[in-house]
Amino acid sequence: MTDLRVGMIARCDDTGLGTQTWEIWRHIQPAVTVVVDYDRLPAHLPQFRDRYAGTTKQVVYTTWKGVGTRFDNPKAMPVLRGCDVVFSVETFYDPSLFNRTKPAVLYVNPELFRGYGSPTYWAPTPWLLDKLPEGTRMVPFPVAADRPFRRGEGFLHVAGRNASYDRNGTRPAAEAVKRIGQFLRMLHQVDMPSIQGAIQLGAEHNYWDVYSHGDVLVMPRRYGGMCLPVQEALAAGLQVVMTDIDPNPQWPVELIGGAMSTVKTVGPERHNRIPAMDVDVVALAECLRTIRDRQEETHEARQAWVRDNSWDTLLPVWQRALEDAANE
Numbered sequence: 538m539t540d541l542r543v544g545m546i547a548r549c550d551d552t553g554l555g556t557q558t559w560e561i562w563r564h565i566q567p568a569v570t571v572v573v574d575y576d577r578l579p580a581h582l583p584q585f586r587d588r589y590a591g592t593t594k595q596v597v598y599t600t601w602k603g604v605g606t607r608f609d610n611p612k613a614m615p616v617l618r619g620c621d622v623v624f625s626v627e628t629f630y631d632p633s634l635f636n637r638t639k640p641a642v643l644y645v646n647p648e649l650f651r652g653y654g655s656p657t658y659w660a661p662t663p664w665l666l667d668k669l670p671e672g673t674r675m676v677p678f679p680v681a682a683d684r685p686f687r688r689g690e691g692f693l694h695v696a697g698r699n700a701s702y703d704r705n706g707t708r709p710a711a712e713a714v715k716r717i718g719q720f721l722r723m724l725h726q727v728d729m730p731s732i733q734g735a736i737q738l739g740a741e742h743n744y745w746d747v748y749s750h751g752d753v754l755v756m757p758r759r760y761g762g763m764c765l766p767v768q769e770a771l772a773a774g775l776q777v778v779m780t781d782i783d784p785n786p787q788w789p790v791e792l793i794g795g796a797m798s799t800v801k802t803v804g805p806e807r808h809n810r811i812p813a814m815d816v817d818v819v820a821l822a823e824c825l826r827t828i829r830d831r832q833e834e835t836h837e838a839r840q841a842w843v844r845d846n847s848w849d850t851l852l853p854v855w856q857r858a859l860e861d862a863a864n865e
Contacts, residue, residue, distance in 0.1 A: 544620030664762035686773035693751025706757030748773035757816035
């Protein structure tokens with residue numbers, strides 16, 4: 538991919554999008570990067586521009602006022618339009634970027650997909666792939682196995698945002714751990730109300746340090762495709778427990794059933810509902826009571842998954858996909 542001039546839009550905060558785009562940037566080394574600084578938005582997210590320092594590649598920083606607005610830095614758009622292909626995750630931010638004569642790739646989360654004309658779409662898992670535009674390509678998101686992950690002790694949970702219908706199953710996770718006489722150690726990106734049975738640990742600036750707070754990740758997700766905390770926990774050597782709903786069986790995790798339900802999102806099923814699962818708390822508690830007894834027998838499967846899904850292994854997949862997108 539040495540002759541392909543890739544442009545990328547990245548974030549410089551500690552959100553999931555910040556982590557995703559930072560790791561993509563580190564590994565694909567785009568020729569041009571536009572870093573979107575959220576300083577002018579009311580989200581009050583700390584910004585870390587220094588993540589993109591020290592490179593010989595071109596980096597342009599721009600603030601942005603929100604949905605429907607354009608980049609504040611007038612240099613941002615021209616440098617992207619000078620690339621062979623432009624890549625972004627979830628949104629292009631500036632609606633003037635997409636040009637039908639310029640190849641562009643949007644890495645989408647199906648539950649949030651709104652449509653952006655006719656770029657090339659990628660999805661990280663097969664979840665709801667049939668609801669996305671025809672031709673959407675599944676390109677798995679690799680795990681950054683070179684980060685200094687380390688495992689701690691205790692039952693750990695990474696909470697989602699309040700507006701996502703308790704997507705990560707925070708309340709049932711805390712209830713299940715409480716049933717076996719322990720407390721759930723919970724980390725989160727935003728302030729959350731007190732959860733009975735949970736110890737709130739706040740947030741970690743280095744995302745890989747999150748997993749030093751536990752040896753079992755309790756993640757009874759109600760719905761969703763890509764799950765960064767699960768992949769990161771596996772890289773750190775944690776055992777992981779999830780709900781038995783797609784696409785969770787793709788990871789080497791313990792699966793717990795529950796009652797099927799639905800949630801309404803802004804994605805392709807926004808006029809209907811997408812499938813969700815409310816975990817069986819009693820079954821989850823029983824699993825957690827004995828899960829450490831299975832640590833050794835599941836260790837090899839977890840290690841193999843991390844090896845097969847690391848950036849070292851999957852980088853050629855990304856490079857070929859970008860080349861294909863540039864030639865479409």
